[in-house]
Amino acid sequence: MRERILISACLLGVNCRYDGGGKAIPELAGLMELCELIPVCPEQLGGLPTPRAPSERAGAQVRTRDGRDVTGAFARGAAEAVKLAERFGARRALLKERSPSCGRGTIYDGSFTGGLRPGDGVAAEALAARGVEIYGESRARELMDVLGREREL
Secondary structure, eight states, X not given: OOOEEEEEGGGGTOSOSTTSOOOOOTTHHHHHHHSXXXXXXXXXXXXXXXXXXXXXXETTEEEETTOOBOHHHHHHHHHHHHHXXXXXXXXXXXXXXXXXTXXXXXXXXXXXSSOEEXXXXXXXXXXXXXXXXXXXGGGHHHHHHHHHHHHHO
């Protein structure tokens, strides 16, 4: 059985981002040959609509540009993403960088000015706490190399 990997659905071109669009990345064709991808959009799983107001994480809170607190929806979506990882035995995830939900290592700073800060999105943080190894889309090639090497063993 091929390894199962969670992936931000928007990276597959699914129109689930806050702006109603997707962010398909070309490297995924090769990745699909190496593993089974489990699409996930924690924001939708948490009950947020698409499109939706842009959100950013500031500390433990996630707020929309107009100041509405959506932390609960982000937490619910993160819990659902963890359930999916556990259900499918996913030990890795390829997630959308800088997202208040999926970002790992660097996220938008909460000022809605495009500024970045060190930190993780709510779902990425929850998945990592459960031992899921997180890759951002800029590391898709690295993930494919890892999977290819493991396949050879």
